[in-house]
Amino acid sequence: MTETGPTGGAPFAAETFQNPYLASGADTVDAVVTVSAAGDPAEAATHTQPRERAEVVIVDCSGSMGSGRKMQAAKEAAEAAIDCLDDGVAFAVVAGDHEAAAVWPVDGRALAVSDPHERHLAKAAVAQREPAGGTAIGTWLDLARQIFARSPATYRHAILLTDGRNEHQKPAELAAAVDACRGLFQCDCRGVGTDWEVDEMRGIATALLGTVDIVADPEDLAEDFRAMIAGSLARSLPDVKLRLWSPQGASIESLRQVAPEVLDISATGRPSGPLTQDFLLGGWAPGESRDYHLRIKVNPGGVGDEMLAGRVSLVLVDGTVATQALVKATWTDDPELSTRMDRHVAHYTGQVELADAIQAGLAAVKAGDDRTATVKLGRAVQLASASGHEDTMRLLAKVVDVENPESGTVRLKAGAGKAAEMTLDTRSTRTVRLSGPKSGGDGA
């Protein structure tokens, strides 16, 4: 486990893993780029710069939250989150049903600035909420966006909690609301219970560079909220953009974050020059490391030609390029060179297929197509087992009986339960890193 972190005071480092050799006529270049932030993760909590940050907590207060302990647990979770806010952090609390309402500050026109008194008032306001009405998540995001817009904070983060699906709004309205929030704040999404829609929450979290998870038992909510706020506060490094240069005539087929979890950011690129696109990566914690799988289609060169197929630059807010990693292509008539697949690329190709197989398998379960479900989840077991993904193996084992992990032979478990299926679904995108020694970058 040798960490190759940034050196010389640079806030970020980037390293490329690829086999640059392509067969004659081949036009697709695959590479994994590891981006690492400087610093020691252990110090993150204590040495956090009190930078300009804003947090908004969005709590579902629809009528369905009134069943069981959900509303009470959600209130306690919001209160726990408020308690975690350091003095000086700007914050607000939003309650959502078929419309959104500012809980604190009550007029929703400005953000509160955290101190013991403000936190006390905010918690008191949360405690008074009663469950009523429907669910229109887009309106909640709209209000959060308006609140953030009044804040000069450079780092903006929201927590969104729901227990149901977006029933009182058209999907297009939610999509428009999510789009309007892109790049303005990051949002971690949580579903409590089992009546919410995983795909819906995943869509929001993906667009807003956040995580998605299930909190099946309301009693676990407070702890989860504390962890989310702590994780958010740890992101003390300046925001960074990934700038991707690719040559004239090339196209970016896909750009996915593949570790710690799969996040397809291909569609989020915005042109920043004739040959460059910028992708927002959100905030970073010291010592944090993420892997990106990049696929670029280029105009094939002749045998012996060497081409820069992509240049990945990490660009800070002030436009400074913190670090660069190069993605190369070299055409060869030596099949020994061109047929070799870089092991990082191979590994993450498998991890993405694993997530896809789980999601397709669970969709088939839902549709009553047991045959497809068995095939897909069997493939998922095979991939999870081969890559040593123990967490996912454990979750899969709650949904299927595994007869042979190597061949992917499984039987669907009768009555696996919705919570087990949704947990597997939400966590399907979490990946493991390649085990074993890191080979030298470049593959050359």
Add this chain to the structure above:
Amino acid sequence: MSDTTAVPETATSACPTCGEALEPGARFCEACGTAIGDAGDAPDAVAAASAAPLGAAPPGEPGAGACDHCGGTVGADGWCTSCGHRALEAVTVEDRGSLAYATHRGRRHPRNEDAGALAVTAEGWPVLVVADGVSASPNPHLAAAAAVAAVAARLDGRPFGGAADLAAAVALAHDAASVTPPDGDPNWPPDGARPACTLVVAVAAAGAVHVANVGDARVYLLTPAAGGWSARQLSTDDSVAAEAVAAGADPGEALAGPAGHAITAWLGADAPVPEPHLVDHPAGPGDVVLACSDGLWNYAPTDDALATQVAATVAPGGEVAPAAVSERLTTWAVDQGGVDNVCVAIAPYPRDVEETA
């Protein structure tokens, strides 16, 4: 305030394609690669740039001009800022004054698997060493580099012992070229194949040039002749083509045949203990010894063709500067297409050398 701040007349202009501000005198837009002609005649500028021969501008010098692929600007890191192609790197030259070698990757191979080395015996006689990694073997550049280093180390600064000495040097080169792959290194194929290379050694001793070779790298003796040079190949190719010619085949057809370039002997762990071709040939003042890989002689396969190319490179009777001549011949081979790696080593006999033997 505003009327005192005059904008200089020489303010930068903008790229007609993307609007990026242009550096004064820029021939290409740094942002999008559009060619900027004097009269906005971009296509001609691109055509002219891409037609420029390798020899006309030093290849691979960062920012040294236009990409020879698309005419765009080559960035400081050697990549074209428009099409991404890498500018050809400069020819590598090792210059020891009275002897030198030059080498280049060429245009088609991803790395240079040729290697050269120079040495001078205790008598002051130049030693030229050239090895060519066998592309069909894994990591052959390692074998080539190890082989030439072993030969140079054996002969450098020691009294030269003739053919027996050369045979011993080749045996050492064979051992050095027998590279053992490190365990578990992903850059090595699992099938146990080992690197291999050819080798040629020439010692320009007083009165005679001594040659040893295994494989198809060559040594020539160049002699001033009426109106130019004559060339004579002293090494013997270990190749299918050479065997065919020895059996009576037409040399041109033999080389063009399907196995024309297949070699029949090499150094490396997969090869038996080598039996190098050993030969010596009278040589004297004004003669030039040239050792090279097939990256050069492929473009001048006969003695006459090579002599013609040498004459085009260095005037007969003119001063033969080893570094400049080896570099020019290497550049010429790359210009011809650079299908293989190129390595050329040169050692001229001084014109007024005294016979000491």
